[in-house]
Amino acid sequence: MNPTVITASAVVGLSLILAMVYKKSIIDKKINELNNLEDEVAKAKVKAEKVVENAKKEASAKGKEIELKAKERVYNMKEEAEKDIRSAKQDIQQKEARIAKKEETLDKKIDRVEAKSNELDKVQEKLDEKNKEIEVVRAKQEEELERIACLSKTEAKDMLISKLKDELAHESAVAIKEYEGKVKEEKDRISKRIISTAIGKASADFVVDATVSVVNLPNDEMKGRIIGREGRNIRAIEAITGVDVIIDDTPEAVVISSFDGVKREIARNAIEKLVTDGRIHPAKIEEAVNKAKKEINKEIIEAGEHAILELGIPGMHQEIVKTLGRLKFRTSYGQNVLVHSIEVAKLAGNLAAEIGADATLAKRAGLLHDVGKVLDHDIEASHAIIGGEYLKKFGEKAEVINAVAAHHNEVEFETVEAILVQAADAVSASRPGARRETLSTYLKRLEDLEDIANSFEGVDSSYAIQAGREVRIIINPEKINDDAATKMSRDVAKKVEETMQYPGQIKVTVIRETRATEYAK
Structure with missing residues (x-):
């Protein structure tokens, strides 16, 4: 056998043994940890059981305390309710006693009234019987009188009244006619003498005023200057004075028309000033009109004082x-x-x-x-x-x-x-x-036209012009906006239609002007 192979097998086996030993040590360690954990869990269980047991004891004690307090509060509330009920019962008993007493008093009064009513019924029955007897006697007397006079009651009454009327009417008519004749003759004679004497002593010139004034111009070129560029001057004059300025083919003359004599005189005076000065523009027009107003006011006072002096009337208030x-x-x-x-x-x-x-x-x-x-x-x-x-x-x-x-x-x-x-x-x-009746009617119509316009809120002034065919209304721009101005023109026209009678048609013009003024210093 190869020694090298044996050595390798031994190394592998040794490695396996070492690995198993290491693994076993780890397993033992884990087992120890598990055992420790089990001990801790057991201790925690014991501790938790003690905590739960203590909590149950505390809860039981708290519950008993709350129950005692609730029972005490219920008892107090019951006592208060019983006290209120007793008090209410006493009030009810007192009221019932008073009501019973009043009912008893009312019953007695009703009994007395019923007794009086029965007595009155008996008296009324006796009176009715007496009246019937009287009527029977009266009827018998009237029948006897009618039999003796051979006339009915109505016929006799009519005959007597007719005779008295004829006699009185004749005598009264004769006396009245005779007296009236004498009085009329004497009255006519005396009144004619008195009135003729009074008229003779107070003879005065008669004055008739027209509704137009004429302003003479130095030349026809002045007409164009009065009209101004695109008519701005003449519009300014009419708007400020409230008159109708008529510029026609009449040579060297301008006609001012208005039913209001003061307005017409102010306009005439202002135009004369402008013609004399030669400078005609809206600012100058306003200045001339203001001066004319002051002069006319002065003339008004002088006219009043002159009338008082002419008649010799003393001690009159200045406003009058x-x-x-x-x-x-x-x-x-x-x-x-x-x-x-x-x-x-x-x-x-x-x-x-x-x-x-x-x-x-x-x-x-x-x-x-x-x-x-x-x-x-x-x-x-x-x-x-x-x-x-x-x-x-x-x-x-x-x-x-x-x-x-x-x-x-x-x-x-x-x-x-x-x-x-x-x-x-x-x-x-x-x-x-x-x-002149027609002039007064015409002036009254113009006055009514201005009164209708002035009755609307926000109107500063109004002027009836063009012989009553147009009314111009100057409104306060701070109170009336453009939309309200349009609506006002319709409302004024509608009111004119409802309240006035006039020929043709009337134009209603509402003018809203805003001015901004500043001075360069």
């Missing part, structure tokens, strides 16, 4: 004087209201002097009788009532206030001077050619 002066630019049926008021004052004073009444009081009331016409744009009421309320604010005499408020029979007359003011008003207004 100013309002009175505005009547200079107001017309009624084409008649200038201030001139009409002065004439009424003179007539009323003369009438009062003729019959021995207070002439000073009559003149004062006559001058102020139409002052409400300046204010009736803002208040829905008769100008007579408005004027009376206005004068009351400034301490006017009660007699003057009554004369103003009563001159259209809307309140009762309290003084003879109030009746004289009404008569003087009628005389002044009814003279031939004094008034």
Whole structure:
């Protein structure tokens, strides 16, 4: 045998033996570890059992404690509930006692009422019997009277009434006719004398105002400057003043149209200033209009003071004087209201002097009788009532206030001077050619058109132009946006359709303008 082969076999065998020995040592080690683990597990089990046992003991003790507390709380709650029940029972018993007592009282009252009712029934039965007896006796008496007179009750009654009526009517008619004839003759004679004397003393020129003013121009070139580039100047004039500026073929003239005399006069004054200055643009127009307004306000005060001086009326409040002066630019049926008021004052004073009444009081009331016409744009009421309320604010005499408020029979007359003011008003207004009905109707329609526009929220001002065929509404841009402005034009047009009567159509234009102003320094 080869020695080398033997040696290799021995090495392999030795290696196997060594491997087995090593493996056995490892297995033994693992077995020891397992045994240690088993001991630890056994110890942990014992420890866990002790922990569980302790926990059970603690839980049992806690449960008993909680159960005792719950029983104690239930007992307390039961005691409180029983106490509340006892208290409620006592209240109920007391209420039941009171109710029983009231029921007993009511029963007694009902018994008394029933007894009274029975007594009343018996009395009523006796009265019915007596009435029947009376009716029987009355019927017998009427039958006996009808038999004796040979007339029925109705026939006799009608005959008597007819005879009395005829006699009274004849006598009354004769007396009334005779008295009326005498009174009418005397009344006509005296009234004609008084009125003719008063009119003769108070003769005055008659003034009729138109609704247009004419501004003369130096040349026709000025018309183009008033119109401005793309019409901006004329639009600015119309928007600021609220009038209708008419530029037509009339040589060297511009026509201003407006039913409001103050607006028309401001526009006329402003255009004259612009023509004189020669510089015409929107900023200059606004400046000229503001100056014109100041001048017209001054003219209004002067007109009021002149009327008071002309009539010799002292001691009038300055605000009333100013309002009175505005009547200079107001017309009624084409008649200038201030001139009409002065004439009424003179007539009323003369009438009062003729019959021995207070002439000073009559003149004062006559001058102020139409002052409400300046204010009736803002208040829905008769100008007579408005004027009376206005004068009351400034301490006017009660007699003057009554004369103003009563001159259209809307309140009762309290003084003879109030009746004289009404008569003087009628005389002044009814003279031939004094008034034009169509003009007043036209002006009233324009006023109504502006009133409708001003009734909407956010409107700063409105102007009826083009003879009432258009209304321009200037709105506050901070309160009304563009969408609301469009809606407002439709709403105004709809309200005009519902409340007014007019020929053709009316154009409603809502203008919303925003200005930004800054100064370079």
